[in-house]
Amino acid sequence: MIVIRARRAVVDGAETPAAVLVAGERIEAILPFDMPVDAHDVVLADDEVLLPGLVDTHVHVNEPGRTEWEGFATATRAAAAGGVTTIVDMPLNSLPPTVDVAALHTKRAAAAGQCAVDVGFWGGAVPGNAGELAKLHAEGVFGVKCFLLDSGVPEFPPLDVDGLKAALEAVAEYDGLLIAHAEDGAVVRPAAGRRYADFVASRPPAAEDGAIATLLRLARETGARVHVVHLSAASALPQLAAARADGVPVSVETCPHYLTLTAEEVPDGDTRFKCCPPVRESGNRDALWQGLADGVIDMVVSDHSPSPPDLKHLDTGDFGTAWGGIASLQVGLPVVWTEARRRGHGLAQVVEWMAHAPAARAGCTARAASPRLRRRPRRVRARRAVHGGGAAPPPCRHAVRGPRAHRRRAPDLAAWHTGRGDAARAALAEGRGRVSERASEPMPQRRRGRAVSELASEPCGSACAKRRPSASEAVR
Secondary structure (H helix, E strand, O other): OEEEEEEEEEEOOEEEEEEEEEEOOEEEEEEOOOOOOOOEEEEOOOOOOEEEOEEEEEEOOOOOOOOOOOOHHHHHHHHHHOOEEEEEEOOOOOOOOOOOHHHHHHHHHHHOOOOOOEEEEOEEOOOOOHHHHHHHHHOOOOOEEEEOOOOOOOOOOOOOHHHHHHHHHHHHHOOOEEEEEOOOOOOOOOOOOOOHHHHHHHOOHHHHHHHHHHHHHHHHHHOOEEEEOOOOOHHHHHHHHHHHHOOOOEEEEEOHHHHHOOHHHOOOOOHHHOOOOOOOOHHHHHHHHHHHHHOOOOEEOOOEOOOOHHHHOOOOOOOOOOOOOEEOOOOHHHHHHHHHHHOOOOHHHHHHHHHHHHHHHHOOOOOOOOHHHHHOOOOOOEEEOEOOOOOOOOOOOOOOOHHHOOOOOOOEHHHHOOOOOOOEOOEEEHHHHEEEEOOOOOOOOOOOOOEOOOOOOOEOOOOOEOOOOOOOHHHO
8 A cells, every 4th residue: 555645735625734545546545644554655845735636628639540640659658748637538539439339449449458547538529429428428438529510520520500419419318418519600711821819819719609699598598507618718708608508508718828928928839839719818817817716617628639740730830720739638738837826826726627627527427436436447547746825936947748648649728838737746546545756757657547437437348447436526
């Protein structure tokens, strides 16, 4: 057994001294900091904080089919290095897309034996597959994702209004969750050229506002639970708040790049910054932070979407032809915490946004009271994380490169934010309870993550354990 002692640990939404007792794959107890225990002691330094593992419900792994963009081995190692212990993989960019049960089985087979953290899956809602959604749910996807405009890949077409209503009606039948890329294709204009301001203007806030209005209207009509992914336009916050006040079951996420970057900072021609919807102006960023503070935005997840560098078209700098996507799976915590602390938010609040809320929305806590689940916990990895407050340490350079960069190819958020990450010395309880210092070494080649799903608690094959407690349950 191992006992991890921290004078500052985030437990049940607050910082407190604690000792976390780990036996094998299970957190056995949360104890007073100085309680004697017959176990191997790991004591954190005074300026380190013990956090529950983060949960990132918006990750594009792209395997099988486009593994050269990102695969399960590299994505899950990047997650582990960033303190993320569960990811949920998006249904598109892989081939085949996860739009039926056969494709889900193909995806799970591709992940088997490769994963350093636990991995779940979203299904996909595309034209003509409304009849497949209940089957995907029964097989354990956490929900289904749709696009309301061109997704960028032909094998995952968008839903029109009638298709969206059909999908919502199907999802409502089994009380599932539909998550939506909400931009209105009728408002988005073709983009071309090197000027970043022109690219932002081609995808104005009105595109998000209109698509979100349609989603909310149909959610009211059908009673389906809905979730807005990667909100960029703060102008949508009032209608989202009003819908929630009216009882519409809607939740909202935003991403580290929208909270830490601004359009004013993006150089013309630097297509590494392209994502859809786009990074907007500084005033919009401030409003997103206010939306988090007010509880209108529920969570922060990465929308990790790597691609080979040549698809970014850095040679021409053309925002119209470059692939859109930012990789931040490994670095989301330090960049979000740095900006959050500057704005007066505590580390426990960051954990709520990046661990507890994503776990709850995806359904990871739905069966937390089950005694059987308590015998098979999943969330046991702990992370010694960023400096938690008090006298701030000198800023350190947080560029993650070379052997410390575990995503496959794409430049990531830290490459543009050197100097913004506060001190971060991580000790991952790798391999479900084995603690190892990894401040400057490559991650070990461990493959102990498991495929998980929303519904079942029993194994579903040789490498597939299908439910686990939430991030918050990990410290209870």
